[in-house]
Amino acid sequence: MQNTLFFINYKALQSILILIFVFAPVNSFGHSSNDHAEEEVNVYSGRKGKLIEPMLKKFENKTGIKVNLITAKSDALIKRMESEGESSPADLFVTVDVGRLDRAKRMGLLQKINSFSIVNKLPQNYIDKDREWVGISKRIRTVVISKKMKDKNNLKNFEDLSKDQWAGRICVRSSNNIYNQSLVASLIANHGEKKAEVFVKKLVKNFARKPSGNDRAQIAAIAKGECDIAIVNHYYYILMLNSKESEKKKAANETEIIFLNQDNRGAHVNISGVGIPKHAKNYENAKLLISYMLDSESQEWYAKTNNEYPVIKDAKVSQLLNSWGSIKLDESTLNKLGDLNPNAVKLMDRVGWQ
Amino acid sequence: MVPFIFLASSIFFPFNDNWIHIVDNVLFDYFLNSLTLAFGVGFLTFLIGTSTAWLTSVFDFPFRKIISWLLLMPLAMPAYIIAITYVGIIDTVNFLPDIRNLFGAILMISLVLYPYVYILARGAFLEQSKELYESSQILGATQLQIFFNVSIPMARPAIILGVTLAAMEALADFGTVEFLGVSTFTTGIFRTWLGMNDTVTATQMATLFLSIVFIFVFIEQQSRKRVRYAENIKTQSKLNYKILSKKNNILIIVICFLPITFGFIIPFMQLLYWSIFISNENWDSGFFNIVSDTLFLSFMAAVIITFISILVTYVKRFNPNSITNKFMQIITLGYAIPGPVVAIAVLVPFATIDNYINHVLISKFNFSIGLIFSGSFFILIFAYCIRFLTVSSRTISSGLDAVSLATDDAAKSLGANIKIILSRIHFPLLKTSLLTSFLLVFIDVMKELPLTSILRPFNFNTLSVKAFELASDEKIADASNAAVMIVLAGIIPVIIITKNILGKRNKV
Numbered sequence: 001m002q003n004t005l006f007f008i009n010y011k012a013l014q015s016i017l018i019l020i021f022v023f024a025p026v027n028s029f030g031h032s033s034n035d036h037a038e039e040e041v042n043v044y045s046g047r048k049g050k051l052i053e054p055m056l057k058k059f060e061n062k063t064g065i066k067v068n069l070i071t072a073k074s075d076a077l078i079k080r081m082e083s084e085g086e087s088s089p090a091d092l093f094v095t096v097d098v099g100r101l102d103r104a105k106r107m108g109l110l111q112k113i114n115s116f117s118i119v120n121k122l123p124q125n126y127i128d129k130d131r132e133w134v135g136i137s138k139r140i141r142t143v144v145i146s147k148k149m150k151d152k153n154n155l156k157n158f159e160d161l162s163k164d165q166w167a168g169r170i171c172v173r174s175s176n177n178i179y180n181q182s183l184v185a186s187l188i189a190n191h192g193e194k195k196a197e198v199f200v201k202k203l204v205k206n207f208a209r210k211p212s213g214n215d216r217a218q219i220a221a222i223a224k225g226e227c228d229i230a231i232v233n234h235y236y237y238i239l240m241l242n243s244k245e246s247e248k249k250k251a252a253n254e255t256e257i258i259f260l261n262q263d264n265r266g267a268h269v270n271i272s273g274v275g276i277p278k279h280a281k282n283y284e285n286a287k288l289l290i291s292y293m294l295d296s297e298s299q300e301w302y303a304k305t306n307n308e309y310p311v312i313k314d315a316k317v318s319q320l321l322n323s324w325g326s327i328k329l330d331e332s333t334l335n336k337l338g339d340l341n342p343n344a345v346k347l348m349d350r351v352g353w354q
Numbered sequence: 355m356v357p358f359i360f361l362a363s364s365i366f367f368p369f370n371d372n373w374i375h376i377v378d379n380v381l382f383d384y385f386l387n388s389l390t391l392a393f394g395v396g397f398l399t400f401l402i403g404t405s406t407a408w409l410t411s412v413f414d415f416p417f418r419k420i421i422s423w424l425l426l427m428p429l430a431m432p433a434y435i436i437a438i439t440y441v442g443i444i445d446t447v448n449f450l451p452d453i454r455n456l457f458g459a460i461l462m463i464s465l466v467l468y469p470y471v472y473i474l475a476r477g478a479f480l481e482q483s484k485e486l487y488e489s490s491q492i493l494g495a496t497q498l499q500i501f502f503n504v505s506i507p508m509a510r511p512a513i514i515l516g517v518t519l520a521a522m523e524a525l526a527d528f529g530t531v532e533f534l535g536v537s538t539f540t541t542g543i544f545r546t547w548l549g550m551n552d553t554v555t556a557t558q559m560a561t562l563f564l565s566i567v568f569i570f571v572f573i574e575q576q577s578r579k580r581v582r583y584a585e586n587i588k589t590q591s592k593l594n595y596k597i598l599s600k601k602n603n604i605l606i607i608v609i610c611f612l613p614i615t616f617g618f619i620i621p622f623m624q625l626l627y628w629s630i631f632i633s634n635e636n637w638d639s640g641f642f643n644i645v646s647d648t649l650f651l652s653f654m655a656a657v658i659i660t661f662i663s664i665l666v667t668y669v670k671r672f673n674p675n676s677i678t679n680k681f682m683q684i685i686t687l688g689y690a691i692p693g694p695v696v697a698i699a700v701l702v703p704f705a706t707i708d709n710y711i712n713h714v715l716i717s718k719f720n721f722s723i724g725l726i727f728s729g730s731f732f733i734l735i736f737a738y739c740i741r742f743l744t745v746s747s748r749t750i751s752s753g754l755d756a757v758s759l760a761t762d763d764a765a766k767s768l769g770a771n772i773k774i775i776l777s778r779i780h781f782p783l784l785k786t787s788l789l790t791s792f793l794l795v796f797i798d799v800m801k802e803l804p805l806t807s808i809l810r811p812f813n814f815n816t817l818s819v820k821a822f823e824l825a826s827d828e829k830i831a832d833a834s835n836a837a838v839m840i841v842l843a844g845i846i847p848v849i850i851i852t853k854n855i856l857g858k859r860n861k862v
Binding site for chain 1: 375548631708804807826827831
């Protein structure tokens with residue numbers, strides 16, 4: 001028996017040693033942050049690969065700076081940066097939600113972006129007041145309604161959705177979704193928590209069905225006659241209008257998009273944005289990349305690939321976005337959304353928004 | 355072990371307002387839904403897995419061979435993909451019932467997890483002896499009586515293992531339940547972590563959740579202890595297939611084709627349709643890089659995890675009361691821990707070590723080597739170990755348990771040393787379990803999402819990550835290329851399983 005144990009422990013030790021020796025060197029291929037021979041920039045992106053890679057490739061070709069990329073959920077990346085601490089290789093942090101940028105900032109993970117050329121490109125509302133993050137594109141969360149709906153004139157403001165008139169007629173996805181959390185956070189920012197809770201409670205009562213599926217599924221539900229109003233991000237609606245699947249396209253064509261709160265604070269907007277991590281090793285390269293992301297060429301690329309609105313003024317947008325005209329946006333609350341996100345989640349728990 | 359201590363240490367932090375909020379508002383729902391999900395999936399996978407396994411191992415009917423490997427195909431289908439696919443179908447076809455509820459989640463998850471039960475139960479049924487079966491017949495038992503009173507009890511450890519694995523995986527699932535709008539413990543943990551930005555409460559929830567799972571697993575193990583399963587009459591004459599009437603043949607084929615159709619053919623056809631006609635993604639070199647990365651990673655992980663499982667299993671066999679063994683029992687709970695929780699539990703301790711090493715180096719030699727473990731393949735595979743060691747070690751140990759200790763003693767008395775026992779006796783007998791373990795881990799890693807996404811090195815991508823990114827961006831049609839590839843790559847190991855394990859009887 002003694003023999004056996006020795007044999008096994010020896011084997012175990014051996015295998016662990018082999019593991020470490022095999023994988024530790026592999027690591028240096030993973031992120032070659034020690035390799036000074038080559039200029040590079042390491043990007044942690046909450047934005048999906050598909051929606052950022054082509055632009056990074058162009059940046060590489062133009063500048064010769066190698067871009068290394070990891071994509072994951074923004075929160076996971078925040079956690080990764082936090083635990084990696086000083087040794088973190090991240091040089092640029094990209095998210096698709098202003099709340100996450102703000103959270104990273106509050107946790108002390110970002111640093112000031114010292115560049116006038118970057119700051120001057122953007123309207124004030126799309127830059128953090130301490131300049132720790134900047135927006136790179138805009139996304140509007142609004143409603144898509146059935147074209148057959150007769151009482152649509154009664155729907156002017158988001159707050160109208162709490163009226164009894166819409167009972168059993170509203171479709172929306174689960175409150176686990178970050179876009180819904182930001183939306184409720186913006187209501188809290190505008191009305192205070194108490195008033196927002198009364199309003200959201202009534203809104204939930206008006207739901208046509210239990211929240212499930214993604215934004216496109218809500219639009220499909222209108223076509224199926226399950227509801228009249230779907231709360232969605234504008235680009236998912238466009239995605240569906242342009243779908244190659246005839247039924248999806250047909251469903252989208254039975255609906256129209258309307259933008260709310262146009263006579264007061266403006267429609268709810270969120271941004272995709274970037275910040276430079278505190279321990280960035282390639283600070284200058286990160287700034288170059290941000291600058292590149294705010295070029296009119298890159299900005300038009302966003303507008304074209306994902307139908308998001310550019311943050312710089314002179315960028316061209318698609319014909320469809322153009323046809324929607326200029327939309328008034330609720331920009332002033334943008335930098336409060338991150339702070340209010342936990343309140344929004346708990347509020348939705350209390351009123352039973354699943 | 356470190357990650358578990360890390361998780362458990364969370365209970366020493368004071369409970370904050372968020373904890374109270376959760377207990378007041380949502381904890382009961384989470385608990386109830388998770389419990390229903392686990393039992394629902396356990397029951398349904400038992401029903402589908404055991405019945406199809408028995409039919410294909412006792413009766414002979416046309417297309418039996420092809421059906422017996424087609425039954426494994428759903429294993430290659432990630433659960434969230436099948437859910438998205440079905441919702442896509444239901445959205446366009448009006449008369450189908452809605453699956454966006456708890457029942458739908460149970461159905462979707464069971465459709466892709468029943469092969470666990472099927473593969474393990476079938477292995478056990480095929481091992482059952484002819485004598486036993488014939489004695490039962492002589493004593494006047496009908497086929498069904500034999501099934502319920504002899505076959506199932508004899509195969510109990512294997513079946514329970516399959517059902518437990520399926521239930522644990524269902525508990526850890528996030529993508530599917532979230533998409534179908536069901537709030538479970540897992541979605542609650544994320545909501546607390548991501549939505550409320552409260553890692554402490556999230557880990558406390560995870561710890562509570564794991565304690566509950568542990569109690570169930572413990573009860574199951576205790577109930578099994580009372581019975582010894584090493585079959586003494588392991589006769590070498592295997593059962594012959596029974597031949598049935600035409601009518602019964604058709605019935606069996608229909609029964610077996612139900613899970614194949616719903617778990618594989620329908621969703622795969624839909625994915626193929628999307629991939630060929632709708633997808634904007636190209637099958638370019640970038641895509642094939644991802645394919646080779648995925649295969650490489652899955653292969654490495656499967657080899658390493660199987661190897662570690664062998665060690666673990668042997669420690670248990672030769673030294674069942676050692677502390678290592680007790681620890682290992684806890685670690686094999688990993689299968690029920692949601693991926694992102696494992697990710698944090700691995701990330702934080704290793705990053706701390708990395709930073710410590712760098713501090714020492716900088717203060718002593720003024721030199722930094724950057725991160726050693728974080729962002730490496732090592733940490734990724736380490737995390738896979740925690741998550742998938744359960745599948746692997748339990749598969750292997752169920753194989754090893756069938757080799758009675760008396761065999762070892764007999765060999766020893768004949769002068770064989772431990773090396774000879776391992777290489778000449780155990781290895782040949784364990785080949786099946788080792789292969790099963792390797793292939794299950796291979797497929798699991800290939801489908802794995804959150805760990806890979808969070809812990810991977812720069813510029814390293816897998817099919818599963820790619821598919822999920824596109825799908826979560828509501829471009830399911832574009833995601834179909836990667837999903838089809840996952841399934842196709844999964845078919846290869848499935849065929850190997852069939853040839854080596856399930857085909858055994860064919861030689862007789």
